[in-house]
Structures are given as structure tokens and as C-alpha cells.
Amino acid sequence: MTPEEPAAAFPDAWRQGARPSFGDGPLSRAAALLHTLLTVETLLLAAASPGLVALFLLGPDPSNLPLAAVCLLPLGPALSAALYALRHRDRELTDLHPARTYVRGWRLNALPALKLWGPLLAWLTVIAFTLTHFAATGLPGWWAVLLAGIGAGSLLWGAHALVLTSLFTFRTRDTARLAAYFLFRHARATLAAASLLVLTAGLTALLTEALPALLAAPLLLSLLYGSRPVIAETQEDFTV
Template sequence: MTHQAGSPDPRRGVFTQATGAVYWFVVVEIAFLLAAAPGLLGILLLERSASNIPLYALCLLPVAPAYSAALSALAARQRDDDLTVWPRYWRAWVANLGDVLWVWVPVLAVAAVLGTTIAFGAAAGVDGFFVVTAGVLATMLAVFASHAIVIASLFRFRARDTARLALYYIAAKPLQSLGTVSYLLLAVALVAFTSDVVLALLGAVFAAFALANAKPMIADITARFTAAEEPGGPQ
């Protein structure tokens, strides 16, 4: 059967587009789980205890590169709807690994210190003001990390420039920062009321949320700091 000129291409129908989108999400989620598996398995084996905060930080080390590759793969979906998802994801994982770890390792180190202060501050006699301050700083650190991972996933800047841009956009795009806080709170609630497994199984969905929320930042960076290059182009 030949496709008649002027008639709708059946490959571009609503059903085909919907199933293609589902396929992308499923493949990205599977790849994310495989890439993050060492850390996710460690988290599942750890007892939910504040004394394990440093170990949780260590287990989270492979999660950010896996999440970053998911961001890159889903961003590629917005530009090109072919079905070569699997190689796209792993190319992005390799390409993003160094840039993301330069941001993620310091974030985890600071988060472990802040988390320990929040968890044990009262018992150690630390003034309540410092415990509350640690909580505020931890929230800002989470927003910073989210912005920085998106930037490192879609652009090629030096680590210090990525950090500066992430800090800048916390204040420059307050609605985006509030949106980031919202889905981070949703992630915390999922872990608190269900389990870590549920959050891991929604990794691709949260990556899609992060991309949608970061659109103003991505557009601004593309317009101001790149030379006619689409974000995620190198992948």
C-alpha cells in the first residue's frame, strides 16, 4: 500500500505519537534504573536512620548522572521523535558524567553535613536557630542542585560557570525555583508515605517535570550564552 500525496501520514497520527511518547518514557525509565542501580540498591538495603545520612549521600552518587542522562534523552525527544532512545540515553550518560559529578559531589558533601546538623542538632545542643538555618540552606541547596543538573545536562559550560548560572537563576527565575521546590516536596512525600522504589520508578516522570519547569531558564541560557546552538546539541 502506498501513501497518497496530500493524505495524512498514518505514522504521524495521534495514537502513534502517544505510543511513541510512552515508548520513550519506558525506555528512559529502564535505562535510568540500570544506570542508578548501584546507588538505588544501596538505599534499599540501608535502614531509615539519621545515622546513615553519610551512607545515603554515597549511595546517591550514581543517581545524578543517571537522572542527567534522562533529562538529555527527554530533551532530545522534544526535537526529534524517532525511536532511537536507548543509544541516545547512554551517549548522554557518558557525555554528561564528568560535568554532573563536578556539581553533584560537592552538593552531596554539603547536604550530608546539613542533614546531620538537622537530624542531631537538638540532641547535640546546637541552637535551634542554626538548625532552622540548616534546613533553609538544605532547601536552597536542593534547588541549586536541580538547576545545576539541568544546565550541566543540556549545555557545555565549565563547572564554575554552571554553578554560577544555577545560583543566578534561583533568584532570576523565582517561579521556576518555587516549581522546583514543589516537585522536590512531592518526591520527599512519595518517599515518606510510600517507598524509595516508587520514587525510582517515577524517575523519568520527574525528569519530564524538571524539563517543563526549567523551560524559561533553558530559553534564557540559549538566547544569552550560546551561539545559535540548541540545548543538548552535543548529545
């Protein structure tokens, strides 16, 4: 055996003196993603906890719907900060700062998110209150179907608006218009958001109301994945 043969058995990178750095492998990337998801989930629950705790203490009476909307107000900025942190997450295990990124996202997006989240909650509360007291309205039955469809469309609009306000700096009315534009412009992104809403509703109805909150970070990561066409077009056509 010649001296060159053992060296030939090693990969080229080792023969050239280069070694794979720690944190570059698939296992390290998976660990980085898991760490980011757990951190973002913890911070999201902490940021929204005042309202969520009060919400769980409310009874399921329809008369509590306005109070429930007030309890959900902190959730908007918390979700927006989570989307920001997941979008700007680090891939390398050796350079992770998800908590810092989440706090930055909350500081940047809390007020813009509230400007959209607050009116959306108020509108959905009106729809929900009307549907739960529909017999007293005297309206024909097809009005209930129409209101339910309007509520579902409002939720899908809200999903696009939340992504846009979390990742871009637009005026509130411009974000609202873009979200409405993308509802039909990118049907796949809208369908992806709809599937996540159905999944969330199913988890709430079949299991427990707390489960969607505990799985918020993975659900938001899925929302970002489904919103890639919306994000790409916004970056290309609506930003400088």
C-alpha cells in the same frame, strides 16, 4: 450523481494524492512519548541500580548518612543522561532511539554531572547529619530552621544545575554560578522545581521510597517543562 461528486467528499489532501503518514497523529505521538518514558526510566534505574540497591539495604540509622551519600553518587549521572534523552527525544513513532540518546547523554554528562552532584551530596549530608544530631550541638533552635532552609535552597540550586549541565557544555564553576543566578531570576522555574521536590518527598514519606525512583522519568520531564525559561535564556544569552 456526477463523477466529480465522490471526489469532492474527500479532503483536499486525498484529492491531491497526499496521505497522512504513519506516526503523525496524536495517538502516535502519545505512544512515542510513552515508549520514550519507559525506556528512559528503565535505563535510569539500570544506571543507578548499584547505588540504589545498596541504599535500600542500609538501615534508617542517621549514622548511615555518609554511606547513603556514596550510594547516591551514580544517581547524578543517571539523572543527567535522562534529562538529556528527554530533551532530545524524537516525536515520531517511526523514528525512536531513546536508548541511543540516553547512552550518548550519559557519555557526555557523566563527569560534568559528578563534579556538581558529588559536592552537593556532601553538603546535604553535612546538613542532614547536623539536623539529626542537633540536640548534641547545643545550638539555638532557630539554627535548625536556618539549616533546613539552606538545605532546601541547595536542592533547588541542584535542580537548576542538573538541567544546565545536562543540556549545555559549561565549565563547572560557570554552571554553578548560572544555577545560583536562575534561582531568583526565574522564580516560576524555581517554584516548579520546589513543587516537584515536595511531591517527591511526599511520595517517599506517605507511600514508599521506591515510588519516586519508579516515577523518575515523568518527574524529570516535568522538571524540563518547568525549566523552559531557564533553558531559553541560557540558549539566547549564554551560548554562541
